[in-house]
Amino acid sequence: MSLPSSFRSTYVFSRRTLAAALATLAAAGLLTACGTGDAATDEVAPKGGKGTGINLGPDQHRIREQKVDAIAAELPAGVRDRGTLSVGVATGSVPPLSFYATDDKTPIGVELDIATLVADTLGVKPQFQPVSWENLFVGLDSGKFDGVFSNVTVTEERKDKYDFATYRKDQLAFEAKKGSGWKVGGPQDVAGRTVAVSSGTNQEKILLDWSEQNVKAGRKPVSIKYFQTATDYYLALQSGRIDAYLGPNPSAAYHVASAGQTEIVGTYSGGGAGLQGEIAATTKKGSGLVAAYAAALDHVIQDGSYAKVLARWGLSAEAVPRSEINPRGLPRVAK
Structure with a gap:
């Protein structure tokens, strides 16, 4: 989301405020922790709830994909030969987007899970780079990041400098x-x-x-x-x-x-009346990466792994039927 000017959404959770909120709920008997007691398998779930809860530990057991050669071939040669994908994610974000696990150092969340599916499909290893929100775009501009998966909304203003491949509703x-x-x-x-x-x-x-x-x-x-x-x-x-x-x-x-x-x-x-806001993988305009991202996203949407990731974090309602490249974005803010 993180919209410009008056359209900016403020998230109320950080890693620590979430912990405080959950602690309050636990004290009131509304929440229970599941798992073995090992910090690496910490989970939260409603008291008496069924299932394994939400895993907040550093060992995420992420849903994974297999490389698809035809889609991997759409990557620029330099990225393909390097074998890694540098992905920017915002620190201090909000569960379940990108936040720190119970060890307070491992970044986890739905954004990292989706980026992992994309990287797997492209046959490269994701290298996550947690930075502040403003430095996501600095990293794209400088070429430090091949892409950003961090709840970025498509806007007409941003389309001047960046290419987008959508993957969630805002x-x-x-x-x-x-x-x-x-x-x-x-x-x-x-x-x-x-x-x-x-x-x-x-x-x-x-x-x-x-x-x-x-x-x-x-x-x-x-x-x-x-x-x-x-x-x-x-x-x-x-x-x-x-x-x-x-x-x-x-x-x-x-x-x-x-x-x-x-x-x-x-x-x-989040775009208001008449426009469905879209969250998208973001890359520097003209980098040659957006088509590969969109193709990989379409693949994981079609084979069901994308739906499993969204369900894991409770975000099935934000699913999109396909990835769109540079769709209509939120309007420019009058100056």
């Missing part, structure tokens, strides 16, 4: 207490409701617009609430002080899967 989500029986599909569904949102984010802008539309239509406005931390949002949900929290779908889906006390009651494009 989605926001309304998260409510489990069993609410409530579904959100548009402004009318939040009229008179109390919804929390992070200040200065794209989702706040959308919620304010919806509230204004409700008032103009003679419906009640939205009561918008703001909290300081992820823990505060989730405790407010459990106590009934808010009806829902509107935030990025990946963090909401992760919380639903790990805590088991909430549910997603509606999703909405």
Whole structure:
């Protein structure tokens, strides 16, 4: 996501704030840890939940692919001969995108899993390079990175300098207490409701617009609430002080899967009305890599490994049917 200017989404989780939130939930008896007790196999799952939970350990047992020679042949000769793919990922991001495992040094997450599938299909070894958000683009510009897999949204402005091969929808989500029986599909569904949102984010802008539309239509406005931390949002949900929290779908889906006390009651494009935002593998414009990325992504989408990765992190709702090269992006920001 990480949209420019007023379209920027702020994620409420970091590795440590996630740990604090989960610790609070565990203390309240809402969360249990599974596994052998070894830090390398740490997992989180809802109390009494079925299955193995979400693996947060450094040994990820990632889903892997086989090399496809015809697709690997689309790589530029220099990359193919080198045998490695330098991949930029953002540090300090949010579960389940790219974050650190329980050893606090191994990067894990859905973005790394998808990049691994692509690299396997291309017959090269991924070399992950965790950097700050702004340095992802510095690395692309300098040629340090062959690509970035780090929740980058396609925008018209970014297309001036970079090529894109899409692999996930850019989605926001309304998260409510489990069993609410409530579904959100548009402004009318939040009229008179109390919804929390992070200040200065794209989702706040959308919620304010919806509230204004409700008032103009003679419906009640939205009561918008703001909290300081992820823990505060989730405790407010459990106590009934808010009806829902509107935030990025990946963090909401992760919380639903790990805590088991909430549910997603509606999703909405991060691009707003009339445009489905798209998350994409990003490479320097004209590098010759984007066609290989798109072909590899199409292959893993078709053979099912892509779906398994998304399901592993609770992001099946963000699946795309195919990878598109440089699709319509979020509009330019007026200067």
